[in-house]
Structures are given as C-alpha cells and as structure tokens.
Amino acid sequence: MDYQDIRLKKMVFLNHCLLNVDARGPGVAFRRGPSSELIQAFLKKDINIVQLPCCECLGWGGAARKEFDKFLPIITHAVRFGWLPLFNPIAKASLSSYDSLCKKEAVKVVDRMEDYLREGFTICGVIGMNDSPTCGVTKKVNMVEYMKQMAIAIHAGNAVDPVKMNLDQLMDGKSFFMGNLIEEMRKRSLDIKVIGFEPWAESLEAESERVVKLLNL
Ligand code: SF4
DSSP states (O other): OOOOOSOOOEEEEEOHHHHOGGGSOTTOOOSSSOOHHHHHHHHHTTOEEEEOOOHHHHHTTTTTTHHHHHHHHHHHHHHHHTOHHHHHHHHHHHHHHHHHHHHHHHHHHHHHHHHHHHTTOEEEEEEEETTOTTTOSSEEEOHHHHHHHHHHHHHTTOOOOHHHHHHHTEEESOOSHHHHHHHHHHHTTOOOOEEEEOTTSSOHHHHHHHHHHHTTO
C-alpha cells in the first residue's frame, strides 16, 4: 500500500538493555532503569526506537541466565579434580551453539532493516553495548576464561564481582550477536553506522551525548 502520512520515517536500532536494564545478567546492571538521557535525545527529535533482541535472555536462560549457571558446578568440579583442560571443548561447543542462535536473530533483524529501507525509511544507526560478549561492537568477552575464573573464585571461596570479572576478560573482537549483525549487514551491503555504547563511562549523560553526536542527528 502506498499512502503518505506525517511520520518522519527515521529510526535507530537500540540495544535491548538500553531500554530495559532488567535484561542485564545478574550483578552487571549499569543503572537503575532505562537509559533516559539517550532515549530522550531520540524522542526530542521524533526518531523511532527499534529494540534489538537480548540474545542472552533467549539463549542463556532468561534474566537469571539459568543455563549459564548450570555450567558453574561442572567447572568448579573440573577445578577441584584437575580436569579443567577437558572443559575447553565442552565450553566451545556450547558457545558455538549460542553463536548460531545469535546469527539467526541477527538475520531476522537485518531482514527488518531491509524492509524499512526498501520502504524509504532512514535508519540513523545501530547502538550496541561495548562491555558485552553478545552485543559488543568493537569488543567481546573471553567467555571460556570468564567461566573458568568464576569457577576458580567460587572454589576458593572468594567473593565474585561480576562487573570486574567481565571487564577483566574484555578484549577486541567479534561479539556473538552484534558481530553477526555487522557481518550480515556487510554481506547485504547495508551501510549503517554501528556505535558501541560504553555503559561504564564516568558520565552516562556525556556518553549519551557522544553517541548522539556520532549519529549526526
Ligand atoms: S548487552 Fe545484549 S545480551 Fe547483554 S543484556 Fe544487553 S541486550 Fe542482553
């Protein structure tokens, strides 16, 4: 159908937990609620917000990451009884099946993007989350090492700080979901800006301003 109406036809694709921080894994929320500074900046300019999926909720057992937790007793056992090297292939197989889930979700999102673009909408950008194994734009987390360090700490009876543990394992590279999304966009020659939001920046207000500026809104 071809009708004209008053809409501006502009949108951003926003990382799920910038709108809904309750999707973040236990212990790693970076604020109390939605990312209001960033959201307000889009609302003020009548830019629509498309929420990206939270693949960790889909693949790792919801908000509590119950699937992920199932691994910890196995790794703790491996640490205790010295078969930790055997854990690597198990972890890699599980992460590879998670990567496939993320790839499927990425394809669905790029299908939606193509639809909007065909219909004359403008996608101002995609915003990911640069501290995440799943949604990092330029970063990923070494998950095998993360799980090992977590199990070693639990085995030793040490208190675990999930934020510090996450940031310690942060490295350059392709994350599970955003990496697949960028790859799928490249395959289909979609030239859309992708920006990594830094949730642990000193000021979330300044970080939001940085992101909006990069989008040239
Ligand atoms: S960074 Fe991605 S995977 Fe992690 S909570 Fe946010 S949306 Fe979910």
